[in-house]
Amino acid sequence: MDKPIVICKDVWKIYQQGEVKVEALRGVDLDIFQGEFVSLAGASGSGKTTLLNMIGGLDSVSSGYVEVDGDDLSGMNKNGLADLRLSKIGFVFQAYNLIPVLTAYENVEFIMQLQGVPAERRRELSHEILGRVGIADMGERKPAELSGGQQQRVAVARALVSNPSIILADEPTANLDSKTSESLLELMAELNQESQTTFIVATHDPQVIEFTKRKILISDGKVAQDC
Amino acid sequence: MIVSLAWRNIWRQPRRTLLSAIAVMLTCGLLVFLPALQIGSYQAMVDAAIGIIDGTAQIQKSAYLDSPSMRTSFLPKDELYQTVKQEIPDSQLAKRGNSFALVSSEERSYGLQIIGVEPEKEKLISTIPKNIKQGRYLSAEVTSESVNEIILGSVLAKNLQLKVGDKVTLLGTGKDGSLAADSLQLIGIFSSGIKELDRQLAQMHYERFSETFSMENQVHALVLINGEKSLMRSYPDSLKRYLQERDLVLRDWQALQPDIVDAIKLDISSALAMYIILILVIVFSLLNSSLMSVLERTREFGMMMALGVKANLLGKIIWVESIFVMLLGVCSGLIIGAVVTYYYQVTGITFTGADVVFEQFGLDPTIYPLLNAISLLVGPLVIGLCLAIAGAYPGFRIHRLEIIPAMRSV
Numbered sequence: 001m002d003k004p005i006v007i008c009k010d011v012w013k014i015y016q017q018g019e020v021k022v023e024a025l026r027g028v029d030l031d032i033f034q035g036e037f038v039s040l041a042g043a044s045g046s047g048k049t050t051l052l053n054m055i056g057g058l059d060s061v062s063s064g065y066v067e068v069d070g071d072d073l074s075g076m077n078k079n080g081l082a083d084l085r086l087s088k089i090g091f092v093f094q095a096y097n098l099i100p101v102l103t104a105y106e107n108v109e110f111i112m113q114l115q116g117v118p119a120e121r122r123r124e125l126s127h128e129i130l131g132r133v134g135i136a137d138m139g140e141r142k143p144a145e146l147s148g149g150q151q152q153r154v155a156v157a158r159a160l161v162s163n164p165s166i167i168l169a170d171e172p173t174a175n176l177d178s179k180t181s182e183s184l185l186e187l188m189a190e191l192n193q194e195s196q197t198t199f200i201v202a203t204h205d206p207q208v209i210e211f212t213k214r215k216i217l218i219s220d221g222k223v224a225q226d227c
Numbered sequence: 228m229i230v231s232l233a234w235r236n237i238w239r240q241p242r243r244t245l246l247s248a249i250a251v252m253l254t255c256g257l258l259v260f261l262p263a264l265q266i267g268s269y270q271a272m273v274d275a276a277i278g279i280i281d282g283t284a285q286i287q288k289s290a291y292l293d294s295p296s297m298r299t300s301f302l303p304k305d306e307l308y309q310t311v312k313q314e315i316p317d318s319q320l321a322k323r324g325n326s327f328a329l330v331s332s333e334e335r336s337y338g339l340q341i342i343g344v345e346p347e348k349e350k351l352i353s354t355i356p357k358n359i360k361q362g363r364y365l366s367a368e369v370t371s372e373s374v375n376e377i378i379l380g381s382v383l384a385k386n387l388q389l390k391v392g393d394k395v396t397l398l399g400t401g402k403d404g405s406l407a408a409d410s411l412q413l414i415g416i417f418s419s420g421i422k423e424l425d426r427q428l429a430q431m432h433y434e435r436f437s438e439t440f441s442m443e444n445q446v447h448a449l450v451l452i453n454g455e456k457s458l459m460r461s462y463p464d465s466l467k468r469y470l471q472e473r474d475l476v477l478r479d480w481q482a483l484q485p486d487i488v489d490a491i492k493l494d495i496s497s498a499l500a501m502y503i504i505l506i507l508v509i510v511f512s513l514l515n516s517s518l519m520s521v522l523e524r525t526r527e528f529g530m531m532m533a534l535g536v537k538a539n540l541l542g543k544i545i546w547v548e549s550i551f552v553m554l555l556g557v558c559s560g561l562i563i564g565a566v567v568t569y570y571y572q573v574t575g576i577t578f579t580g581a582d583v584v585f586e587q588f589g590l591d592p593t594i595y596p597l598l599n600a601i602s603l604l605v606g607p608l609v610i611g612l613c614l615a616i617a618g619a620y621p622g623f624r625i626h627r628l629e630i631i632p633a634m635r636s637v
Contacts, residue, residue, distance in 0.1 A: 058533055058630045079537055086535025093634075097530040101235035111534060113228050158534075 004031035004067075005165055005198050006055055011064035013050050013221075024050040026221035027064070032214075034165070035196040037189060041209045042218035048202040049170055051218060055200065056089055056168045057081040069165040086114055090159025090197075092169035096151040098143040104130060104154045105139040111162050129157040133187055149180035153187065160191055166198040173205050185211045229540070233547035240520065244552055247516045251556020251610065252563060254509040258502060258606025259564025263596035264576070265498055269491050270597055273480060275590050279419050280342070280428075281483045282352040282450040284462065286311075286320070289476045291447060292483075297326055297402045300445040301475060311451070314466040318453040321348035322446045324436040328399030328407065330379075330429065332387040339383060341397065341429045343436020351452045355417050355430065362391035362415035365432060374435045377411035380425035381418040389413050401441035409439040420590075451477070506610055510617045517549050521621045528625060529633025542622025549618025557611045561603070568598045 013025040024047045032038055040048040053059040054066050057073050066073045069088050076084065085091070098107045108126040117125070130136045133153040135146075143151050152172060159167045169188070173181035185208060192199050201208055209215055217225035237244045277283060286307075291299045303322060311318055324343035329336050346365040350356045356364040360381055366373035377395060379387070389395065393413050401407040411431060419425055437444055462477055470477055481488045521528075528541055575593040578585065585592045596602075 053631060056533070058634075082532065082535050082537045084535075085533065089535075091533055093530065093533075097527075097634075099232075099527065099531070101232065101239060110228070114535060114540075 003033075005034045005069050006030070006032040006200070007065070007067040008051070008055070009065040011051070011054060011066060012062045013047075013054065013059070014062045023221055025054070025061075025064075028218075028221070028223055030216065030223055030226075032166075032198060032200060034198055035192070036214055037192045037199045037212050038201065038214045038216060039209045039212035040200060040202040040216050040218055041204060042224075043204060046218045047221040048204075048218045050221075052168050052170055052200065052202040055166075056091065057084055086111065087162070088165045090162070090164040090167040092152070092155045092159050092167060092172045094171035094174045096143065096148070096155050096175075098151055098154055098158070100143050103140050103142055104135065104146065104150075104157075107143070107154055108158045108161050111158055115162055117162075125161055126157075129161045130154070132191070133157045147180075148175050149177075149184065152176060152180075152184055156184070156187065156191070160195070160197065163195070164197065166200060169199065169201040169203075171203055171205070172201060173203070173208055178207060181205070181207055229544050229547050233544050234551060236520075236524075236544070237548050237551050243516060243520070244555075247513055247552050248555040248559070250509055250512060251553060251614065252560035254505055255557050255560020255607045255610055256564035256567065257505065258610060259561060259598075259603055260568050260571075260596065261498070261502075262606060263568045263572070263598050263602035264594065265494065266599065266602050267572070267595045267597040268590075269494075271590050271594055272490070273484070273487055275420070276484050276487050277480045278352075278354045279421065279424060280353060280355075281480065282321075282452065284451040284453075284477055284479045285323075285483060286449040286451065286470060286475055286477050287447065289471075289474055292478060295325065295447070297400065297440065297447075300324075300402060300442060300447050301473075302443075302445050303449055307449075307473075307475075310469055311466065314463045314469075315451070315453050318451060319348060319351070320449040321345050321352055321452060322433045323448040323450055324433055324440065324442055324445075325447045326399055326407070326436075326440050328397045330383070330387065331396045331398070332389050332393065335387050337383060337386055337427075339379075339427050339429050341377075341399070341431060341436070343433040343440075343442075344430050345433050348450075348452060349430070352450050355419060358417045358419055359415045360418045362413070364415055364417075365430060369432050369434050374432055375409075375411045376414045377429055377431045378415040378417055379413060380428045381416050382422055382426040383429065384413070384416045386426070389416075391416060397439065399440065401439070402443070402445070403441045405441055407440045409435070411435075502606070502609075506613055509610065510613045513549065513552065513614055514617045514620060517545065517552075517618060517621045518624075520548070521545055521624065525628070525633050525636040528628060529630050529636070532628065532630050533634065538626045538628065541625045542619070545622040545625065546619050549621070550615060553611055553614040553618065557607050557614075560610075561607045564607075565598065565603055568596050568602070571596050572598050 008028050008030040011025050011028040015022040015024055028051060040051060042048045054061055055068060061074060071084055099110060102110060105126045108129060109122045112122045112125060130139050133156055135150050135153050138146060138150060173184060176184060188199055191197065201212060203209060215227055216223055288299045288301055308320055311320055322345050326341050328339060328341050330339045347367045365376050365378060391413055395411050395413055397409045397411060399407040467477055531541060572595055575595045577593045582592045
């Protein structure tokens with residue numbers, strides 16, 4: 001854990017809503033290291049999702065500096081950020097966000113296809129990863145034919161399959177019951193242990209917060225507590 | 228991946244896709260059928276116009292078209308016949324002498340256009356020999372008995388109160404300015420289908436015409452018979468040069484019938500305006516459908532961009548979706564249009580109740596659409612191209628998409 005994989009220095013994000021300026025992030029300083037399992041906790045509107053979006057290159061900072069795996073995000077254009085997300089970042093969203101016309105296998109393969117992984121290798125890896133997340137027998141099903149928990153497992157598999165440096169998860173358990181949530185968290189923890197992939201989870205779910213090794217509390221757009 | 232994803236995407240809303248494809252199919256089918264009907268009707272118009280008298284092409288003195296006087300004639304030498312035969316194999320030339328004269332029966336007199344013809348060759352050019360309503364056409368052999376034969380249009384014969392077998396008197400001016408007078412026997416009455424012609428047209432043997440009108444074996448025109456029905460035929464430049472050197476010119480049907488050419492051009496212009504409107508309607512309706520489908524998937528596109536899909540790739544996927552709908556519509560429209568057009572090409576379409584209008588132009592009320600490469604492919608290709616271009620627009624709009632607002636959209 002010598003060099004941080006995510007560096008945030010004095011990150012500000014100010015939204016203009018009509019004539020009102022909303023300060024979503026107010027000078028966040030944060031270092032996250034390779035292999036950490038981190039939760040960004042906080043109440044609704046605290047800025048945790050905004051911070052996650054900044055780290056994922058989904059939104060630009062108003063001021064400050066964000067570095068992910070050695071790349072300064074502020075100097076990148078849309079295509080550069082897309083390449084960064086494709087190669088170094090995996091996403092798990094609250095609403096699963098799988099592509100509805102593709103099967104579970106194809107959803108997992110989709111990212112690899114964009115990365116130019118050969119078809120045979122893609123098939124092999126997608127089978128392997130769906131096996132690891134425990135739904136190998138549901139690979140041919142489309143998202144609509146899977147339960148919420150199963151869809152989220154596919155989303156985790158999709159995030160993990162291209163071997164990214166970090167996985168960003170935004171409220172991954174929000175739509176799941178506590179049992180399914182626990183099982184998903186165990187899976188994420190296991191994958192974190194196995195592959196040393198950094199997990200950053202934005203959540204307000206105490207079960208998730210309790211589960212993570214490092215807990216960062218965001219309040220009013222600032223890091224209020226880091227333990 | 229693009230192709231597979233786009234194909235699956237268009238079937239998310241099968242009803243919308245099918246309706247869009249059917250709209251394109253109907254437009255395409257119409258754009259195959261209507262031009263074929265147009266071409267068929269032009270062909271019928273031209274056939275009717277040139278089939279009665281003019282033929283597909285004529286060799287004339289260069290000044291004859293603008294100044295068709297008796298004196299603007301030429302001697303058809305053997306060398307000319309040989310050259311034409313050499314340049315256009317299997318062709319023949321039929322002599323024509325044209326004049327205006329006064330024709331009289333015992334009771335009445337009328338002005339007429341008299342044409343001296345070679346009857347056997349005339350059968351290959353004109354529909355008049357087939358449209359003899361009373362009596363017969365001019366004899367193939369010119370003998371001392373048959374040489375004084377004449378046939379008249381039905382309205383003219385009726386006005387002159389003549390019947391087959393009666394004597395008629397011609398009075399006109401010869402090529403040399405002398406008085407041209409002859410007494411001929413009416414052996415046939417024709418009905419060309421155009422009343423105006425039937426009121427003023429008559430044919431006689433060229434030999435007798437030449438003698439009566441002091442033509443000294445000269446002709447006003449040689450009608451080219453080449454056994455080809457194609458109206459778009461082009462003639463060898465070497466032949467054109469040969470004729471030009473002798474102050475002659477080969478005039479095709481377009482030069483002989485400029486009014487028909489103008490009428491066709493006018494019809495094409497108005498039809499083009501209608502086709503353009505039809506294409507615009509289908510392009511905008513498909514564009515609207517495509518934009519709606521993009522709007523509905525804003526959240527999904529935002530998610531895909533978050534995963535690292537570039538806007539260019541999303542644009543391509545959306546464009547390929549439009550191409551699929553277009554191909555479904557264009558291909559089925561092409562097939563349906565071709566089948567329907569071919570059916571009517573064989574059976575014809577009869578415009579019941581329009582007989583009088585058609586008759587004025589010498590047309591049969593049954594029109595046969597003509598299916599050819601132009602009528603079959605131009606409409607669908609233009610639609611395909613327009614839809615392919617318009618289909619790229621929704622893809623361009625993706626570039627404006629911001630990931631976070633897109634992912635928040637419902």
